[in-house]
Amino acid sequence: MASRPVRIANVSGYLGDRYTAVDEAMAGDPVDVLMGDYLAEITLAALAAAAGRGGPGYVAYALDQLTPHLPEIARRGIRVVTNAGGFDPAGMARELRGRIAAAGLPLRVAHVAGDGVFDRLADFHTDGHGLEHLDTGAPLKDWGFAPIAANAYLGGFGIAAALAAGADVVVTGRVTDASLTAGPAAWWHGWGPDEFDALAGAVTAGHVIECGAHATGGNFSGFRSVPGMLRPGFPIAEVAADGSSVITKHARDGGTVTVDTVTAQLLYEIQGPRYLNPDVTVHLDTVRLSQEGPDRVAIGRVTGSPPPPTAKVAVFAPIGYEISTMLFCTAPDVEGKVELLRTQLRAALEGHVDSLEVTPLGVAAVDPPTQWAATVPIRVIATAREREPLLRFAPAVGSLYLQGFPGFHHDGHAPRASQPWPRIEYWPALLESALLDHHAVLDDGSRVEVPRATRTATPEETVQPVHPEPDLPAPTGPRAELGEYTWARAGDKGGNANVGVWCRDPAHWEWLRATLTTGRAAALLPEAGGRIVRHEFPHLRAVHLVLVGLLGSGGSANLRVDQIGKSVGEYLRARHVEGPTA
Template structure:
């Protein structure tokens, strides 16, 4: 059969309103949309607590209402995880929108991910990173959702659905479920399924695949108007990543590599439907804005799938101070003294003081002379970080503070989401498709599974060749970078900046794989000095990949860092000066 053309229209809950319409601006067979993250489910739980009919991504419903006519005109299918905690409720709303628009699309939804009422059935549920049992968490779970695979989506499409709404499935399941339906794959078609997972991983974050969040963004055309990516997935699982001709941005080997290295844990990428081996993955420029993706291999999946538990974690407030000009160390020290005095009697679970930026020498204006000092606090009791006891005393430091002090409250007693990742047996989940007439189709996942043996051992960095002269320069002069978050861990990937000829490209790669060692990262990244670091290589991508454990604390939803998800770590490291062979610059 011909390749299935799958466009993605959303990478998070508040992706742009026009996303669905943009994804449909050219020929596609199916549109997918990924709206969920771990903190998102807690946010949806708060909305459902106020109104039981909610709990789904209302942002998607607005997009759908805007673009349903175009969806019908294109004769495309639509598969989204926007159902969140209430896929049945969103399915009802979609049917209402379809009827009001005068159409007759068939809507089905997928259930089985929500196991909040069943946590006692799964044993101790140890934390994925430190092994502590859930009973020692100290928080009362508010949501608990297992990551489903794509076979429910496949079954819904096979039953005639035009629109499929799911709750928590893996990001890749949206695409693999579609590809399996289109090509008629079975649960043991490991290589095609693995190829679809890799393609899904590239497109799941929308315009990141067309130049967004890309270290080479200055060379991206129409970077202010990035289009959404399309995966053309063939029957053997190989794929071409592209975009509509009218869309901004670009699709190159670099933009695809950047997304392949985003938020992975190494060459082995786990999915409920297949274990993906990315060791030999290769990307090739197949034409303007067309990149082929090959070399992906698959093996049976693990018998477990990830479980995301969230809980109310208290409240967070933050105040931004600014220090200007001279004596910054003394100014920061005085502010710290005031903060310690003000918070001494408060019952806080977290207090951070982060200094952001540094003034330039002989600054041309006031703002170039400034440094931000961010004070962040968390507490179980709202009053401990509220306006009266925390915000007002801090913002009242004008008179006793350092010279030039000015201040802005940024966050006042905002809810904190605690996050707990664990694993549950896939076979214990009640994976079902619910059709428009209310009938239910049990979903049969693959019966063939294999225990996860762990990531391949880190490859020692080889000698990078003989380079007679070097100079100190930013690492980013010769290396692209991309990073992401997995709970409290950060993953970071580096690959050579494009060279005018193959010989220079290969020499840059050989130097890079020698230069990016675990110890080098510890030396460059102070927060990682004592962290456990895993290092991997992707020869087909000419990339070095690292997982730095624990640098993001408890995870993006509750660590209190200014950069909560570690989105800028790679750019920080690219700015660090290292000795680089002059002939590679």
């Protein structure tokens, strides 16, 4: 369709990202497509809860971000693709059409349908599709909770079909994050669903830019070296006809694009070298990065193979309520004070709550120079199946001011939690892709079918490769923080956390392999309970660890303070290890 690369600019990495992103992109360098990613497992859970309370099923503020720019989007011929449609892409498309008509613009809006499978759950069960939990293998019928939402992860060809049919704006629900880039790239270059290498490259580029400023220095271990960190800009992917790409950003904006910032995002929220998407299986161990120029990182051609025959399905159900507060205690004897608090609260709430966790965060300084250096925060959280028992929580905490540990206090300028809020749990499952009714709907109501690959992967082709433990002697260099020699990025994949660690100096690759064997990683990360799956990415100088079950049933319901594992990589970098020799 076009010989030059398509320039796709990200304008959102999650629900709650910087509101001015569309303004910045429209004022920045020329692009062909604006791509906004608003969904994640935890944000889908929040949208499901909000929709259950009568709110819209889509991300309403995304409409307000776009509306002021609609005339200029029409003038420049820019396409817009967003998954802000959430649980109701048709509703968001309808509202957007109304705003476009009010402005007298010629823009056409389509939406992608077929991801919502909630109404079909009973039929799936009757037909023998168990929707077994990806981690436990239990069938959905045995969950014990009543689902309120179920959405399959779709690929990018519904987006491509809508664009090819003349849509200027495409609103989707739950497509994979990378599909928001792969779909426009497939439309632009006229790819078919069997062009696996090209699609693998586009999915890789999409994975890099899907999280906004993650690719330009945000959440990066080396943040001190990133210019303009006050407001790091949003990334752009230039995807070529063969699927290779260049990752860059708007020249006027802060942040930077380097091999390290791109590596950080490549290793984020993956399960291993096989990156399974609805359109293609991406072999991430074939990715090569090179610094092409300032703020320009080239991703060479990536190997792809047929997609899996199944699609991931995210099911959500309310499982009860929770309430939490933050208290503080001051040294000395923090351990004794925390234990007294735990004992008193258990006595007051026993028989009324299902779980109670009292978690001190950090340790007090020795011979503290200030009161705050002597102070340790304590997070207290309780859960129950019903709301009413948790109404006892705030009075129980408040009753301890005169009978608890010495120095008991909370932040007097913060409101105290008194009302519980719902807990939504996530159930990940697989469903045969052939059962999904993936299609696009144009502004005139006509339906556009989505092409499928002629072959899907065998089970053997989707299994993550097993990398043998390196047969290397244990490092013997002087002890230092792991972070002195490495960068890291951590994320969540359902109930698992993942951590990618790569060496800053290529000369330290063998040292890193020897330092992060499975056994040594388990010793450095005792919270993982030894349930670690290890992979290597030699071309990225990276060791990748999957911490199985660290996040319980997933980010929306587990009770960890670091709810979705974002700080695990920095924790690992803070651990002391034997460094490399000279």
